[in-house]
Amino acid sequence: MPELPEVETVRRGLEPVMADAVITRAQVNRPDLRWPFPDRMAERLAGRHVAALRRRSKYLLADLDGGETLLIHLGMSGRMLVTKDENAVAIGTYVHGHAAPEKHDHVVLDFDNGMRVTFNDPRRFGAMDLFPTETGHKLLDKLGPEPLGNAFSAAHLAEAFRGKASPVKAALLDQKIVAGLGNIYVCEALHRSGISPKRLAGHISAARIAVLHAAIRQVLEEAIAAGGSSLRDFRQASGDLGYFQHGFRVYDREGQPCPTDGCTGTVTRIVQSSRSSFYCPKCQR
DNA sequence: TAGTTCACCTGAAAGC
DNA sequence: TGCTTTCAGGTGAACT
Numbered sequence: 001m002p003e004l005p006e007v008e009t010v011r012r013g014l015e016p017v018m019a020d021a022v023i024t025r026a027q028v029n030r031p032d033l034r035w036p037f038p039d040r041m042a043e044r045l046a047g048r049h050v051a052a053l054r055r056r057s058k059y060l061l062a063d064l065d066g067g068e069t070l071l072i073h074l075g076m077s078g079r080m081l082v083t084k085d086e087n088a089v090a091i092g093t094y095v096h097g098h099a100a101p102e103k104h105d106h107v108v109l110d111f112d113n114g115m116r117v118t119f120n121d122p123r124r125f126g127a128m129d130l131f132p133t134e135t136g137h138k139l140l141d142k143l144g145p146e147p148l149g150n151a152f153s154a155a156h157l158a159e160a161f162r163g164k165a166s167p168v169k170a171a172l173l174d175q176k177i178v179a180g181l182g183n184i185y186v187c188e189a190l191h192r193s194g195i196s197p198k199r200l201a202g203h204i205s206a207a208r209i210a211v212l213h214a215a216i217r218q219v220l221e222e223a224i225a226a227g228g229s230s231l232r233d234f235r236q237a238s239g240d241l242g243y244f245q246h247g248f249r250v251y252d253r254e255g256q257p258c259p260t261d262g263c264t265g266t267v268t269r270i271v272q273s274s275r276s277s278f279y280c281p282k283c284q285r
Numbered sequence: 286t287a288g289t290t291c292a293c294c295t296g297a298a299a300g301c
Numbered sequence: 302t303g304c305t306t307t308c309a310g311g312t313g314a315a316c317t
Binding site for chain 3: 184
């Protein structure tokens with residue numbers, strides 16, 4: 001389930017393939033994913049030059065010539081797989097030869113460098129859209145700061161939490177407060193900072209918010225360095241697994257001993273906002 | 286207005 | 302073994 005580190009890992013895998021390349025052919029195999037694809041998307045993409053591949057929150061953004069940007073969201077189960085035409089010049093380490101089409105291959109992009117990028121999404125929670133680069137996209141307009149950017153500070157977090165009556169878990173999942181966090185990394189960051197996911201956001205001291213702010217950055221940086229987390233669906237663009245799931249301290253570890261030094265607690269699972277929260281009731285207060 | 290719940294969707298795992 | 306049920310979660314809409 002792609003959160004910011006997984007999307008950034010995919011972007012890094014796709015950048016050498018897509019950036020400064022021309023889409024020679026686009027194939028769209030169904031009319032929609034989460035939302036309908038833009039009209040005539042395949043024709044509109046064919047022949048376009050990709051100037052750059054960016055990431056904003058959990059969105060991939062491919063800037064095209066002609067002043068348009070292709071927005072890609074991986075949803076819950078979306079994958080971008082790269083294959084290489086056997087006759088083309090190698091770019092990176094990718095699967096050789098275009099694989100036979102698989103179930104849930106919804107969009108296929110061929111590039112003038114012989115590479116093919118296939119968007120596969122079994123659960124169809126993903127999305128693609130085209131928008132004028134200059135005006136932006138409504139999905140991007142409401143997003144809060146990037147957690148690894150300069151705009152995301154402890155002071156920003158404290159201001160966003162001020163007066164909030166919702167649990168800190170729900171507040172951190174709010175993309176308007178900070179963009180890119182999902183269930184896994186919120187659980188991990190809260191554990192590292194010793195804050196209970198049940199604690200109301202507005203009731204956390206400035207000092208503890210500063211610790212939380214540092215923990216969010218730390219866990220995301222470590223996850224990106226590990227190539228993201230592979231749980232159930234996620235693969236890198238090369239098809240490889242990420243490795244950060246081995247670094248989870250609480251996520252999906254219900255019933256196991258708390259890994260905090262000196263803590264004798266047990267990782268517990270509760271449901272908040274219809275999502276599982278994993279935490280240690282003993283050292284997270 | 287703020288906070289919470291639900292629907293969307295399919296594959297994997299659990300239960301029978 | 303095979304069928305049915307439950308669960309997973311990002312996001313916007315609907316609801317309280």
